Amino acid sequence: xxxxxxxxxxxxxxxxxxxxxxxxxxxxxxxxxxxxxxxxxxxxxxxxxxxxxxxxxxxxxxxxxxxxxxxxxxxxxxxxxxxxxxxxxxxxxxxxxxxx
Amino acid sequence: xxxxxxxxxxxxxxxxxxxxxxxxxxxxxxxxxxxxxxxxxxxxxxxxxxxxxxxxxxxxxxxxxxxxxxxxxxxxxxxxxxxxxxxxxxxxxxxxxxxxxxxxxxxxxxxxxxxxxxxxxxxxxxxxxxxxxxxxxxxxxxxxxxxxxxxxxxxxxxxxxxxxxxxxxxxxxxxxxxxxxxxxxxxxxxxxxxxxxxxxxxxxxxxxxxxxxxxxxxxxxxxxxxxxxxxxxxxxxxxxxxxxxxxxxxxxxxxxxxxxxxxxxxxxxxxxxxxxxxxxxxxxxxxxxxxxxxxxxxxxxxxxxxxxxxxxxxxxxxxxxxxxxxxxxxxxxxxxxxxxxxxxxxxxxxxxxxxxxxxxxxxxxxxxxxxxxxxxxxxxxxxxxxxxxxxxxxxxxxxxxxxxxxxxxxxxxxxxxxxxxxxxxxxxxxxxxxxxxxxxxxxxxxxxxxxxxxxxxxxxxxxxxxxxxxxxxxxxxxxxxxxxxxxxxxxxxxxx
Numbered sequence: 246x247x248x249x250x251x252x253x254x255x256x257x258x259x260x261x262x263x264x265x266x267x268x269x270x271x272x273x274x275x276x277x278x279x280x281x282x283x284x285x286x287x288x289x290x291x292x293x294x295x296x297x298x299x300x301x302x303x304x305x306x307x308x309x310x311x312x313x314x315x316x317x318x319x320x321x322x323x324x325x326x327x328x329x330x331x332x333x334x335x336x337x338x339x340x341x342x343x344x345x
Numbered sequence: 346x347x348x349x350x351x352x353x354x355x356x357x358x359x360x361x362x363x364x365x366x367x368x369x370x371x372x373x374x375x376x377x378x379x380x381x382x383x384x385x386x387x388x389x390x391x392x393x394x395x396x397x398x399x400x401x402x403x404x405x406x407x408x409x410x411x412x413x414x415x416x417x418x419x420x421x422x423x424x425x426x427x428x429x430x431x432x433x434x435x436x437x438x439x440x441x442x443x444x445x446x447x448x449x450x451x452x453x454x455x456x457x458x459x460x461x462x463x464x465x466x467x468x469x470x471x472x473x474x475x476x477x478x479x480x481x482x483x484x485x486x487x488x489x490x491x492x493x494x495x496x497x498x499x500x501x502x503x504x505x506x507x508x509x510x511x512x513x514x515x516x517x518x519x520x521x522x523x524x525x526x527x528x529x530x531x532x533x534x535x536x537x538x539x540x541x542x543x544x545x546x547x548x549x550x551x552x553x554x555x556x557x558x559x560x561x562x563x564x565x566x567x568x569x570x571x572x573x574x575x576x577x578x579x580x581x582x583x584x585x586x587x588x589x590x591x592x593x594x595x596x597x598x599x600x601x602x603x604x605x606x607x608x609x610x611x612x613x614x615x616x617x618x619x620x621x622x623x624x625x626x627x628x629x630x631x632x633x634x635x636x637x638x639x640x641x642x643x644x645x646x647x648x649x650x651x652x653x654x655x656x657x658x659x660x661x662x663x664x665x666x667x668x669x670x671x672x673x674x675x676x677x678x679x680x681x682x683x684x685x686x687x688x689x690x691x692x693x694x695x696x697x698x699x700x701x702x703x704x705x706x707x708x709x710x711x712x713x714x715x716x717x718x719x720x721x722x723x724x725x726x727x728x729x730x731x732x733x734x735x736x737x738x739x740x741x742x743x744x745x746x747x748x749x750x751x752x753x754x755x756x757x758x759x760x761x762x763x764x765x766x767x768x769x770x771x772x773x774x775x776x777x778x779x780x781x782x783x784x785x786x787x788x789x790x791x792x793x794x795x796x797x798x799x800x801x802x803x804x805x806x807x808x809x810x811x812x813x814x815x816x817x818x819x820x821x822x823x824x825x826x827x828x829x830x831x832x833x834x835x836x837x838x839x840x841x
């Protein structure tokens with residue numbers, strides 16, 4: 246039996262990887278992928294806690310987080326395609342029409 | 346026959362259904378708009394707006410029937426209908442109605458008049474209403490995401506304009522990032538309490554030692570996510586870009602309704618789950634509030650784009666509202682609620698003037714575009730003056746009463762330094778709001794054409810002005826309305 250703390254460490258590592266990815270990557274698609282990593286860290290946390298506490302709420306929450314991640318990817322890729330059509334680039338530092 | 350059939354359907358539904366009827370009605374109308382949009386030709390797209398307004402009206406009627414309820418929980422206590430939820434629900438519906446009225450002409454000029462716009466706006470409103478009435482982490486998260494996803498699309502609605510695309514990408518990436526961080530915090534809250542219910546979580550936090558690392562990490566991640574959503578410093582960087590890129594009527598909605606919804610989320614979480622560990626966050630929130638007022642008010646001074654100027658000013662307003670939470674007294678919470686209510690009218694009004702400046706071939710977002718408005722369209726210039734006076738907080742406008750309650754709550758709790766800071770920042774605010782007024786009243790008009798006010802825009806502008814003046818001169822009714830939020834159980838628990 247793997248103790249719950251192991252799951253939490255994996256989740257924390259995944260979360261950190263995601264945050265570093267968002268903050269350092271230039272390509273918009275990779276940033277979006279890093280955000281998915283963060284949401285997966287959330288899911289690991291929720292399911293691990295759910296198992297540890299013998300409560301089902303966490304698993305229900307995880308299903309909703311997965312749904313949200315899917316919706317976010319759908320909307321996100323749509324917006325990115327519209328952006329790419331007009332600008333022919335996917336690099337975050339070339340978004341300079343509006344000053345950051 | 347129909348009555349009979351409806352009655353029989355009604356019998357089948359659980360009683361709890363009445364509590365989410367306002368949201369359900371908005372949903373039905375939003376889906377209806379998506380269908381009828383196919384039947385309408387280019388010229389008659391305004392029927393979509395009529396349908397959307399009807400949806401808002403029905404929803405408001407259903408919400409009106411719930412106004413006297415005191416704390417009814419439903420669906421395994423995942424939502425709660427209390428005066429707090431009803432107050433914020435009305436606020437979102439008013440904002441949605443004003444935005445719909447302002448959008449028709451604007452979208453025709455932009456040549457992007459599609460039914461999806463109104464449908465998405467109603468979906469966003471559904472999300473906000475669940476956000477205000479959620480008493481469970483899952484409901485809050487879903488409400489937040491329903492709202493946020495709709496706004497990402499709406500920000501990029503002008504598909505052929507590059508600034509709109511860019512604003513949407515920035516909003517999406519930063520918004521999804523902050524939602525992820527917030528969700529991580531929620532997962533830790535669930536782990537600490539073993540329940541997703543806010544009341545249960547509050548009990549669990551009260552029994553933990555305040556220095557517990559898990560508690561602190563959950564506090565930091567959730568606060569970061571929420572501060573991002575309300576655009577408080579240091580998580581405000583997205584606001585000016587998104588405000589500038591989005592269609593102007595959506596900018597009004599993001600700056601007003603989305604902000605009010607995020608404040609509802611903030612109050613729900615900080616006044617239940619995080620209240621037992623208040624000493625750990627009180628100073629942080631005060632710091633964030635002062636930083637927001639500083640960056641917001643000084644950032645606005647140098648802006649030449651009206652939408653960016655209003656974005657920075659809205660960051661400053663967030664600072665004021667956060668001070669109400671720092672005080673944490675009945676007057677403070679009442680102040681936040683009243684401030685948000687007034688903010689709906691005065692900020693939407695200010696953006697309505699920017700919408701008037703948009704015409705074929707003229708973007709009309711630059712401060713120079715206002716030049717000589719007084720001779721081109723005197724009514725618009727006078728209304729602009731009223732909105733700016735209210736935003737700056739000058740009596741006899743309603744904006745003054747909002748600030749008054751925040752100051753009062755700070756002085757009651759002995760936060761004199763914060764009160765002095767907040768009062769001093771009115772000076773730069775006066776400067777940049779009056780810079781806008783000077784352009785409209787003092788400068789030569791040049792060759793610019795007369796702005797045309799459509800009937801719908803006129804109704805929206807009249808509503809905004811009327812509210813600001815009436816609530817400024819006879820505020821009692823509105824203060825009482827804002828005060829009803831204090832009757833909610835979760836606020837009663839901490840105020841007792």
